[in-house]
Amino acid sequence: MSMIQSQRMAQNVANLLVERQTWRVHSVFTNGFNLENEAERIFIGTTKNGQLPFAVQITTRDVTKLIATIQANQTFQYEGGILFHQQSKLQITLTGATQYTSKREKTAIQPNPSFLTHTLQSEKQTGLGFSIREWLTQPETANLAKAISSTDSAFIEQTLRYFIGRGSGLTPSGDDILLGILLVGQESRTFKEVLATLIQTELLTTDISQTYLKYALQDQFSDTLLALYEAFQKGAETGEIIEHIYQNGHTSGIDTIAGVALAIKEEFSMGKRVVIALGGNAILQPNQEATFENQLKNVEDSCAKIAEITEAGHKVIVTHGNGPQVGNILRQNEEAKAYVPALPIDACSAESQGFIGYMMEQSLKNELARKKLPTNVITLLTQTEVSASDPAFQSPTKPIGVFYTREEAVELSAEKGWEMAEDAGRGYRRVVPSPQPQKIHGVEAIKQLVATDTVVISTGGGGIPVVQNEEGDLKGVEAVIDKDRSALRLSEQVEADVFMILTDVPNVYLHFGEPNQQKLEGVPVKEAKEYMKEGHFADGSMGPKMEAAIAFAESGKEAIICSLDAAVEALAGCAGTRILPQKSTVNA
16 A cells, blocks of 8 residues: 655645545646546645645655556545555555645735836737737737726626637647636626626536636635735736746746736826926926027937836826927028018927927837837827817917017017017017817827837827818917916816826925925815815916816816925825815815
């Protein structure tokens, strides 16, 4: 008689053996074998794939002895702490085996940029014919991403039917992907209920895969997967754990990591579709000479921070100011008017969008490449539609361009019909309308690009101002649209999760610059409105930003005002001023 001593045993197995004594050999392979009793399974073998929630662990030497003896459909009988192989004299004693539990204790997990950086670019081949990187961009994957948090049971069922059982082997790739999603634990209750019903009531996949999914739906996983989850909880390095998981099965480990990556990506970047409104200093600093080199260097510094936001897994849309740049283009027009016909303001706005977008797109591509992240970045010339009946056209107030003497102003007014106004005692400038943005054009294209993890640069300088005539045609108008208002409209139309306005200061303050200055952190909308009424925020600086942030937050979503350096932390709720329907946090 040959006696094999088990080393460790899942608590689930101990419970099953009390209830069921006769077990059939289901399948035999290199690392061990599976026993079956109706819908229940037990794995007996090595720890190559980790400590499973339904396993008995024995040494590699004992596994070799067993698999040389047993065959599929033979039986084991459990009695008195021993599994007796009915067709030989082999016995496996479970008495003295250390029992373990496989329960995941669900707590908050942290964003893990290094994990996302690794997996989003991984060329490891899944069992579905794509690398992880390629699989994450497939249309079916996009549906699965939506299904994770959906409450639409019909949509979830349709999506899950595509993945359950898809692939080959004892645990098909589609099932391993679902296992990874369940490990992250951010799926909706409806998602879990639909999945449980499908695997319990229909034969859509292998019985071994059903077992893995059954335990995962009860928050039970192998110790290697639990170690990965614990690393997410602590924000710890995951590289070594991932490499270990990759070794599971033919592609099982890779498929599981693909599912984890999708769920993490959706939770944290995914998670958030962010419209970033860059301040003017991101392109040109105060009193700085407006050379192309100076502006490019500023843009490169700004894009390094934007790349960190992308690295953290967020879907990013960038908009920016263009005031100094348009002013300089208008001055160039003025200086060269004797040789080259001047362009209208809308064309100058388009010109500024082009060259600023060029600098941003190039800088961001370079920074993403250095981080080994996807370099999908695109600049869109963006038209912003305004109403031809906007009162602003009857009362131009926005100064643009160069300064003139009083005599020159009178002459230009008579010659060109320009509205001229004195500007703070420094001379006379042309003033133009600043109408309210009604519609950002090209939004559907922006949404499609963002869905493929493309960083989109759009609506620079508030957008190129256009109106729609009686025939329905768009036509440019000489106006300037407030960039913060257009950024708000863009955020609303692209259905952003977060509207982030980046400034030179880390927070919004009450009594700014005074001895009793107070920092604002989390501010409910009602309270923020009161601060606006009290006049805490200057019209020419923080006022428009707070106005736009409040308007966005009133939709029930998150608006943030912070410095460029603190953007990643602010998105994680750890920095900046957040306009939210929640308890206020005002710090002295």
